Amino acid sequence: MKQSNTYIFVYSSVMVIVVAAILSFATMALKPYQDKNKEIEKKKYILQSANLAADIANAKNTDKYIEEEFDKYITNSFVIDTKGNKKEGIDAYSINMKLELSKSVEERILPIYICSLDDGSTKYIIAVRGKGLWGPVWGNMAFNDDFNTIYGVVLDHKAETPGLGAEITQDFFTSPFKEKKIFNTSGKLEAINIYKGGKGAAKNAGDLDHGVDAISGGTITSKSVEKMIKDCLRDYENYFKNKKSN
Amino acid sequence: MNELFSPKNMKLLTNPINDDNPITVQVLGICSALAITVKLEPAVVMTISVMAVLAIGNVVIAALRNTIPNRIRIIVQLVVIATLVILVDQILKAFLYDVSKQLSVFVGLIITNCIIMGRFEAFAMGNKPWPAFLDGVGNSAGYGIILIIVAFFRELLGSGTIWYYPVMEKIGIYKTGYVDNGLMILPPMALIVVGIIIWVQRGRNTKLIESN
Known part of the structure; x- marks a missing residue:
């Protein structure tokens, strides 16, 4: 059966x-x-960077659990610019990191979430974002109130290689970040260094303050995480330095 | 009822699982078999997604088969596939967010899965909706079985887990000096595992042995 052109046109339009x-x-x-x-995912990462919401696997309604934990622990949030000044009138949750990173350094605004733990200590949580091997990588980092010691890190990615680069989300990679310092002894921003060479590579390099082991087979992604943290901390550096000296 | 499940119709369902398997016999859809078989969970979700797209798509195409203009039939088939894939992707994002993140681009890549286009063109264009539905379910099941077998071995040998459960660690094999095989995680090993499956299948199934 051969159809007319009109029939084909009408058929495809419809x-x-x-x-x-x-x-x-x-x-x-x-x-x-x-x-x-x-x-919910954004809130979950903010909580997990401060080592909260640990019971999520047992929670019946995970969405509700996250909301409750979030309201309980995340007591405040604000926005800063890269010079370290607070910006009024902007909601920290509405900040789109992808958009901010595409702006020039001077125009960038960055969120900080304040988390009050049960033991009375206060943690400051920042957002980081950068490029991985196949797509974006991002995460949250929590700091102690000395604005130097890392309290916790959570990372995520869009399309890193499963089983290799994608392992950056796992605890074995992120937990060594804890207790690392981001400023060196002379007060310069050192951020985090990631060392290739399997387990213990950072230790062998003698960099106990800032060094973390890369994932074997996931070196490019691991290095991207290092670059992301270095770049993003540079934006937060002024604010952190002000706070440190106070 | 008897007619719906006649032996001829049942063959549509069971044939693709062994004798006419889309991956091991027709060698279609290999690309996704490489990409998403590192872990079991994505392989299973991928199977379900492909099943949804292929079964519904086959029915739609079979229902429209007498109206589809012959000259643009491939485009019509593509539009149907693309629509269904986008729907599956959106539904996963809304209700199974974690899984959809894991599958990420691969759901979108169902569009390029040759099995779907192949079944539309070879079967749905010339058959009624009900046989087309069975054919769709059967073919995606045949595809899924291979996916799951491959994913099982790759996850077990590559990461030492089954559905994230650390089997190798629990049986204490690491203490004997056993190390996970990192090669299993890389795509080429999927091809080799598929090759072994084809070898075993051909060795056992006499219908597949070519006479020359």
Whole structure:
């Protein structure tokens, strides 16, 4: 059977309109759920960087659990610029790190979340973001109130190699970050150095204050994490230095 | 009812699992078999997603088969695939966020899975919706079985876990000096595992042995 051109035109037009309608309807209907998932995930990472929300595997309703923990521990948040001044009137949660990193250093604004733990200590949580091997990597870092010692780190990625670079999300990679210092003894920003060479590489290099082992087979991703942390901490450096000297 | 599940129809369901397996016999859809078989969970979710797309897509194409203009049939098939894949991706993002993050781009890449296009063109264009549905389920099951077998061995030997459960550690094999094989995580090993599966299957299934 051979159809006329008109038939083909009408057929394809109708098909495209129907498909467009289905897809726009689905996107609109599912958007609230997707946004909610993203928000919960953001809150989860902020909590986990301060080693909170540890019970998530046992929580019946994880979304509710995260919300409750978040309201309980994250007591305040504010926004700074790269010179270290506080910016008023901007919600820290609304900051899109991807957008900020595309701006020039002077125009960038950055979020800081304040977390009050049960033992009365205060932790400061920052957001970091950078490029991995296949796509973006990002995370949150929590600092003690000396603005030097890392309290906890959580990392995530979009498309790193499963089993290799993707392992940056695992505890075995992130837990050695704890207790590391980001400023060296003379007060210069050193951030974190990542050493290739398997387990104990950082120790062998003699860099106990700032060194962390890379993942074997995931060196490029590990190095990207190092670069991301160095770059992002440079933006926060002024604020941290001000606070340190106070 | 009897007619719906007649032996001929049941063959549509069971044939692709062994005798006419899309991966090991037709050698279609190999690319995704390499990409997402490092761990079991993504392999299973991928199987379910492909099953949804292939079964529904086959039914849609079979229902429309007499109206589809022959000259643009490939484009029509592509539009149907793309629509379903986007829907699956959006639904995963809304309700199974963690899994959708793991699969990331691979859900989108279902569009390029040759099995789907192949079944639309070879089967759905010439058959009624019900047989097309069975054919879709059967083919994606055949695809999924291979995926899961490959993922099982790659996760077990490469990471020492099964569905994230540290089996190798629990049986204490590391104490004897055993080390996980990092090569299993890399894509080439998926190809070799698929090759071994084909070898075993051909050795056991006499129908697949070519006479020359």
